[in-house]
Amino acid sequence: MADSNQAPGGLSTTFFSEAGLMSAFAMRAVRVAFQPPFELREVVHQVYMVGWRSLPLVMTSGLAIGVVLSMHTRATMERFGAEALIPAALAIAMISETGPLMTGLLVSGRVGAGIGAELGGMRVTEQIDALESLAVDSFHYLAVTRIIACMIALPILTTVMNFSGLIGGFLAETVISNVSLRLYLHQAFAGIGFLDYVLPTVKTVVFGFIIGMVSSYLGYTTVGGSEGIGRASTRSVVFSSMLLIVINVLLVRIIFLLFPSGAL
Amino acid sequence: MSPSDQGIRFEKITKAFDGRCVLDEVSFEVPHRTACCIMGRSGTGKSVTLKLLMGLLKPDEGKIYVNDLEIETLDSAGLVKVRKTMGFLFQYSALFDSLSVADNVAFPLRRHTRMRETEIAASVREKLAAVGLEAEFDKMPLDLSGGMRKRVGLARALALNPSILLVDEPSSGLDPITTREIDALLIGLKSSNKTTVVVVTHNVRSARRIGDKLIILHGGHIIAQGTAGELDDSKDEVVRQFMSSAE
Numbered sequence: 001m002a003d004s005n006q007a008p009g010g011l012s013t014t015f016f017s018e019a020g021l022m023s024a025f026a027m028r029a030v031r032v033a034f035q036p037p038f039e040l041r042e043v044v045h046q047v048y049m050v051g052w053r054s055l056p057l058v059m060t061s062g063l064a065i066g067v068v069l070s071m072h073t074r075a076t077m078e079r080f081g082a083e084a085l086i087p088a089a090l091a092i093a094m095i096s097e098t099g100p101l102m103t104g105l106l107v108s109g110r111v112g113a114g115i116g117a118e119l120g121g122m123r124v125t126e127q128i129d130a131l132e133s134l135a136v137d138s139f140h141y142l143a144v145t146r147i148i149a150c151m152i153a154l155p156i157l158t159t160v161m162n163f164s165g166l167i168g169g170f171l172a173e174t175v176i177s178n179v180s181l182r183l184y185l186h187q188a189f190a191g192i193g194f195l196d197y198v199l200p201t202v203k204t205v206v207f208g209f210i211i212g213m214v215s216s217y218l219g220y221t222t223v224g225g226s227e228g229i230g231r232a233s234t235r236s237v238v239f240s241s242m243l244l245i246v247i248n249v250l251l252v253r254i255i256f257l258l259f260p261s262g263a264l
Numbered sequence: 265m266s267p268s269d270q271g272i273r274f275e276k277i278t279k280a281f282d283g284r285c286v287l288d289e290v291s292f293e294v295p296h297r298t299a300c301c302i303m304g305r306s307g308t309g310k311s312v313t314l315k316l317l318m319g320l321l322k323p324d325e326g327k328i329y330v331n332d333l334e335i336e337t338l339d340s341a342g343l344v345k346v347r348k349t350m351g352f353l354f355q356y357s358a359l360f361d362s363l364s365v366a367d368n369v370a371f372p373l374r375r376h377t378r379m380r381e382t383e384i385a386a387s388v389r390e391k392l393a394a395v396g397l398e399a400e401f402d403k404m405p406l407d408l409s410g411g412m413r414k415r416v417g418l419a420r421a422l423a424l425n426p427s428i429l430l431v432d433e434p435s436s437g438l439d440p441i442t443t444r445e446i447d448a449l450l451i452g453l454k455s456s457n458k459t460t461v462v463v464v465t466h467n468v469r470s471a472r473r474i475g476d477k478l479i480i481l482h483g484g485h486i487i488a489q490g491t492a493g494e495l496d497d498s499k500d501e502v503v504r505q506f507m508s509s510a511e
Contacts, residue, residue, distance in 0.1 A: 121361070129320050130358035134372045134420075135347035137340065 025217045026209075029147050032140050039145050046149030050111050054157055057106055062161040065102060066168020069093055073169075074176065086173060087166075087188035094165040095192060100200045101248060103158040104207035107150070108240045112215040115146050116236030119219025120229035128220070143220055147212030154208035155201045195259055203251045207244050214240040271296040271428060271460035272317060277326035279312055286312050288484035289326070294477065296427075299454045299461040301475035303468065303506060308481040310464040311355055314430045317462065318352050319343050330428065348376055351421030355432040355464075357413040359405040365392070365416050366401045372423045391419040394449060396442070410437035418446065422453075429453060431463045435470050447473045468509050480506055 073089050119142055122128050131138040170184045215236035222232045272294040279287040286309035294300040302310050315321040316328055319335045328335045330346055338346060359368050369388045373379055379387065392398045395415035405413055414437055421429060431450065435443040447470050453459040454474070465471050471478055472492045479489040480503055488495050488503040495507050 125361075126354050126356060126358040127360055129315070130352070130354060130360070132320055133318050133347060133350070133352035133354075134375065135344045136375060137344070 021221075022214070022217050025143075025220075026213050028139070029144050029213060029216075032137075033144050033148060035140075037140070039141055042141060042145040043148050043152075046145050047152050049114075050107070050146070050149045051153030051156055054107055054110055054153070055160060057110060058103060058157045058161050059164045061102060061106055062099070062164025063168035063171075065098060065161075066090065066094065066165035066170075067172045068168075069098065069165065070169035070172035074173070083177065084187065087169065087179075087184050088191045090169040091166060091188035091192055092196075094162050094169075095197055096200050097252075099162040099165060100158050100204045100207065101245075103154065103161045104204060104211070104244045104248075105241055107154060107157060107208075108211050108244060109237050111150065112211050112236040112240045113233045115212070115215035116219040116222075117229055117233040119143070119146075119216060120222035120232035123220060123222045124225055124229060139220070143212075143216040146216050147209060150208035150212035151205050152208070154204040154211070158201050158204045199255050199259060203248070203255070206247060206251060210243050210247060211240045214243060271298075271331060272300075272462065273327075273329040274313075274316075275327040275329070277313075277316060277323045277328065279309065279316065279321065279323050285484050287316075287323075287481075290481070290484070290486055291326075292479055292486060292489060294460055294462055296460050297454065297457050298476040299450065299463065299474050300477045300479060301463045301465055301471035302479045302481060303465060303471055304481035309484065310481060311432050313481075314352070314432055314462065314464055317430055318347065318350060348424060349426055350428045350430065351424065351426035353414070353417045353421045353429075353431045353434060355436070357405075357410075357417035359413055359416055359420070361405055363405075364401075365397070365403050365405065365408070368405065368416060369420045369423055372420065376424060387423070388419075391422055392416070394422070395419045396445060411439070411442060414438065415442070415446070418449070425458070427458065428460045429462070431461065433464060433466065435465060435467045443467065443470060450474050468507060 069090050070086065073086050073093075074083065077083050077086050077089065119128075122142070128138045128142065131141060166185070166188055169188075170179070170181055173179050173184060174181075218232045218236045218239070222228045224231070274290055274292050276289045276291050277287050278285065278289055286307075290309075290313070292300075302313060304310050312321060316323055317330065317335075319338070322336065331349070333342070333346060335343070335346070359365075360371065363371065366385070366388050369391050370384050373384045373387060377384075389398055389401065392401060395418050397412060397415050397419065400408060400412065400416070405416065408416065414434065418431070418434065421431070429450075434446050434450065438446065450461055450463065451474055454461050454476075461474065463471070463474055475492065477489060478492055478495050480487050480495070482502050487500055488498050492507070495503055498504060498507070
């Protein structure tokens, strides 16, 4: 990890060294994921921990974001007399970008910090060594299962976030215009095709990989006692969020290149 | 002694951390079904020796043989196979926080055997009874004292009936009565003619009781090894201080 007291040259060397180690960790995870034992029970447990336990946060945030987006959209649309387009504009905003990115950032905060702290704690208290001594591949059992769980949970949570956002938008709209849920949903989905939904949602599989990989790497390689655990937890959130935002730009660009008609 | 009699063999092992040499060409052997106690002041590489034996650390130089297999040359599948025959009690127990006492002990059984849950539960109760903790079956590790955690760690290390048991500081945090009980358990394992025991300890009384062979590490080297009687006769000042500390 980079030390803030290092000289600029040393800092950049440490950055590249750390990036290299993280890449090697990611490649190892991909390779090991296809090797038995597949640790399905642990993957299911982690999907529950990552996905199910994030549901309240994602649903509440989705509702709030939907309400706020709806209010902003109405303020803009009213100027042009296009209030009928509010549901469609909100749906496009939620499904194409706001839903996936917000879900990624929320999960990065809740789950990334948790994985970093949990694995860091296990490293510091020799629980990872204990797993190895019990003839268990700790990398596969702890890191790979969490990465896979994040990749499974993120698209599901994103779908929940999108629908929560739409429901939030409906609640805000129905108070003002008394629109029915049926009409609202009809207008919302009128301009959205299958690819418009699938592509941004599949994008979150990559977000899941980033969150799981970065936080597992930082937790698994923790050194330095309780201070190290805190550092791993904080850096898991910071690095995975930053990487997620940067990679998102790249993924959106790729989607526009490969599927120009489906990129909204 | 023929090679097949050597359960464990350390050949000129050197290990350094951040430029500080902890073990410097250390060599020793532990024959099958005997007990060896490793002693020495803090920071002399005793725990490192156990971790090297388990393959958790890699030596900078030298070779380690466990049951005549060179640990360094084993692939991950080979290492898993060897580790299934070994048990390790960590210095601070290293129990899994998220699992109950019973699940900690059952963990290796669920992973490596095809036993039914009822059989696993019976085996877990038996192991916990052996360390005097059958009543703590459903508790979480954080609800136990340090000494109790240590005993659960020992029960977990014994879960698969290992042929080699590595024990790091078994008596730290234990009262004298429990210490004697744990010593008796380790002696019983050795006497059952099934288990090779390597114990790292500061407790010379325990070492005298358990060890067929005692090793004293100092300054990265073995300064004495032999029976308790042989070490009592040593002229080395450090060895004499160590051996007399229990009198």
